[in-house]
Amino acid sequence: IAEDTLDLLQHVKFQSSNFENILTWDSGLESAPDTVYSVEYKTYGEREWLAKEGCQQITRKSCNLTVETGNVTELYYARVTATSAGGRSATKMTDRFSSLQHTTIKPPDVTCIPKVRSIQMIIHPTSTPIRTGDGRRLTLEDIFQDLFYRLELHVNQTYQMYLAGPKKEYEFMGLTPDTEFLGTITISVPTWSKESAPYVCRVKTLPDRTWTY
Amino acid sequence: GQEFQFGSCRVEGVVLQELWAAFRAVKDVVQAQDNITGVRLLRKEVLQNVSDAESCYLIQALLKFYLDTVFKNYHGKAAEFRILKSFSTLANNFIAITSRLRPSQENEMFSISESARRRFLLFQREFKQLDVEAALTKAFGEVDILLTWMEKFYQ
Numbered sequence: 001i002a003e004d005t006l007d008l009l010q011h012v013k014f015q016s017s018n019f020e021n022i023l024t025w026d027s028g029l030e031s032a033p034d035t036v037y038s039v040e041y042k043t044y045g046e047r048e049w050l051a052k053e054g055c056q057q058i059t060r061k062s063c064n065l066t067v068e069t070g071n072v073t074e075l076y077y078a079r080v081t082a083t084s085a086g087g088r089s090a091t092k093m094t095d096r097f098s099s100l101q102h103t104t105i106k107p108p109d110v111t112c113i114p115k116v117r118s119i120q121m122i123i124h125p126t127s128t129p130i131r132t133g134d135g136r137r138l139t140l141e142d143i144f145q146d147l148f149y150r151l152e153l154h155v156n157q158t159y160q161m162y163l164a165g166p167k168k169e170y171e172f173m174g175l176t177p178d179t180e181f182l183g184t185i186t187i188s189v190p191t192w193s194k195e196s197a198p199y200v201c202r203v204k205t206l207p208d209r210t211w212t213y
Numbered sequence: 214g215q216e217f218q219f220g221s222c223r224v225e226g227v228v229l230q231e232l233w234a235a236f237r238a239v240k241d242v243v244q245a246q247d248n249i250t251g252v253r254l255l256r257k258e259v260l261q262n263v264s265d266a267e268s269c270y271l272i273q274a275l276l277k278f279y280l281d282t283v284f285k286n287y288h289g290k291a292a293e294f295r296i297l298k299s300f301s302t303l304a305n306n307f308i309a310i311t312s313r314l315r316p317s318q319e320n321e322m323f324s325i326s327e328s329a330r331r332r333f334l335l336f337q338r339e340f341k342q343l344d345v346e347a348a349l350t351k352a353f354g355e356v357d358i359l360l361t362w363m364e365k366f367y368q
Binding site: 045075093095096101190 | 230233244247250256354357361367
């Protein structure tokens with residue numbers, strides 16, 4: 001008998017980061033360790049629920065639905081059925097899920113290259129699990145047209161330098177040799193009001209070995 | 214600043230992020246009321262592969278419907294769910310957009326406007342097949358689908 005009981009299952013939701021979509025849930029207040037869970041999902045607008053292979057009768061409390069929810073123009077639902085050893089069960093559904101709206105952005109991958117009087121920062125494209133029709137993996141830059149980077153260099157307590165833009169390579173110039181700097185780089189997507197946590201690099205400019213006569 | 218360019222129809226002075234912020238504030242409350250998960254009003258056939266020229270006719274028809282039917286009749290529910298602030302922000306911005314749309318009325322645009330009308334009728338027919346209250350809730354809950362489509366024309 002299916003009962004919607006809070007004590008078996010709660011907080012069924014998607015956690016999405018860079019379009020990696022993981023369904024998670026919590027056991028209920030009185031769930032026994034031998035409670036098993038089964039996951040189904042569907043596209044919003046379709047009638048049929050589909051069982052997620054690999055997430056049937058499992059005891060863990062998460063299930064990777066990245067592939068199944070991989071079309072960014074679609075919206076999805078997922079639901080979990082918890083069944084206790086005694087045969088009681090409960091089913092709970094997620095809110096309507098859109099990876100475009102819900103995914104959070106991870107910090108970018110950056111190479112910080114110190115030179116004598118400058119620091120170069122090279123931002124590497126962030127690939128996602130989303131693929132085009134011909135199988136090519138899309139990057140965040142492909143998906144979000146207005147994505148740009150915000151770079152900050154902390155020179156000292158009171159002085160920072162800023163650079164920003166959509167391109168991948170930047171250089172902070174006019175720095176003091178043989179000095180440590182803290183760089184932070186974030187990804188920003190204005191239209192979707194998304195901003196990543198910063199990537200942080202601590203680098204020291206090279207000593208100036210040129211002799212002045 | 215940014216503006217909407219629905220083909221030759223240009224609309225300035227509307228900030229898409231504000232519409233998103235307004236809807237995001239109410240999305241879960243509204244969509245949780247819609248338990249007909251097997252029906253989607255703004256289906257792919259309505260919004261996919263819309264040409265620039267067609268987009269002005271389609272957005273005008275959709276926003277007019279949202280204002281004249283959805284917002285007009287969902288106001289009571291919005292008050293009940295205490296989401297009037299977001300509701301008004303969306304409605305006022307839809308009014309602002311429709312008031313600035315000037316789709317061409319020239320004869321050679323007839324086939325394009327007809328194509329847009331057929332798309333709109335798909336949406337309207339799906340809406341009419343549902344019980345009124347369910348249809349209003351579903352349509353308002355699909356504003357994110359509409360905004361996602363509108364974003365393609367936001368330059």
